[in-house]
Amino acid sequence: MGSNLKNKKHLFFDLDDTLWDFEKNSSQVLEKLFFEFELDKKLKTNFINFYFTYKETNSLLWQQYGKKEIDKSYLRNHRFNLTFKKFNYDNYNENLRVTEEYLNQSPKGKHLKESCIETLDYLDKHYKLHIITNGFKEVQSIKIDNCGLKNYFDTIIISEEHNLTKPDEKIFRLAENFAKTTKEECVMIGDNFESDIIGAINSGWDAIYFTEKNPENFSGKNISNLKELQTIF
Numbered sequence: 295m296g297s298n299l300k301n302k303k304h305l306f307f308d309l310d311d312t313l314w315d316f317e318k319n320s321s322q323v324l325e326k327l328f329f330e331f332e333l334d335k336k337l338k339t340n341f342i343n344f345y346f347t348y349k350e351t352n353s354l355l356w357q358q359y360g361k362k363e364i365d366k367s368y369l370r371n372h373r374f375n376l377t378f379k380k381f382n383y384d385n386y387n388e389n390l391r392v393t394e395e396y397l398n399q400s401p402k403g404k405h406l407k408e409s410c411i412e413t414l415d416y417l418d419k420h421y422k423l424h425i426i427t428n429g430f431k432e433v434q435s436i437k438i439d440n441c442g443l444k445n446y447f448d449t450i451i452i453s454e455e456h457n458l459t460k461p462d463e464k465i466f467r468l469a470e471n472f473a474k475t476t477k478e479e480c481v482m483i484g485d486n487f488e489s490d491i492i493g494a495i496n497s498g499w500d501a502i503y504f505t506e507k508n509p510e511n512f513s514g515k516n517i518s519n520l521k522e523l524q525t526i527f
């Protein structure tokens with residue numbers, strides 16, 4: 295750290311909740327499905343409780359997936375039923391129908407993080423831009439194609455296509471190879487401290503932590519709005 299970020303050549307972005315507003319796009323679809331499937335009556339709870347329980351369940355499954363303890367189909371086919379069960383409701387088939395609708399609808403969401411496009415327009419003039427995202431190929435590519443992001447990026451690495459996930463150093467090495475560059479010229483910008491920031495720093499890259507909260511125990515560069523990148527670069 296400490297090098298002049300303006301001299302970098304390649305900026306690598308995370309996708310979910312860094313460029314694409316996952317929280318907003320995902321919660322809107324979940325709220326719609328919650329009432330369409332009458333989960334308020336079946337689970338005897340409100341949407342907010344359901345949503346936070348789902349997020350907690352999903353995040354634990356993603357951690358297990360990252361450690362290769364479970365596979366993609368287990369993650370997808372059980373996360374709603376595991377959430378249901380926390381409200382004493384168990385319906386595997388209905389869980390599969392919710393999953394199907396969720397996977398079909400949520401990647402089509404078009405909400406981007408604030409100042410995303412104006413910042414990419416600015417950065418695109420001076421730097422090569424790339425994406426490294428942990429996620430499933432069919433979902434992540436629909437998001438990128440649908441919301442007007444695709445043309446800004448030289449290379450797009452979707453973890454599933456390479457069987458590697460951030461923070462594994464190998465995915466950062468792969469990204470350097472794809473971009474035909476070296477670690478000294480690379481910066482990672484992302485909202486996940488472990489995957490994006492620690493992963494990048496351990497790979498010898500600079501990193502910018504995108505977080506709306508004030509990060510404790512982090513002395514590196516951080517931003518709370520993408521717009522701030524226009525003064526850093």
Ligand SMILES: [Mg+2]
Nearest residue numbers: 308310311485
């Ligand atoms: Mg993210």
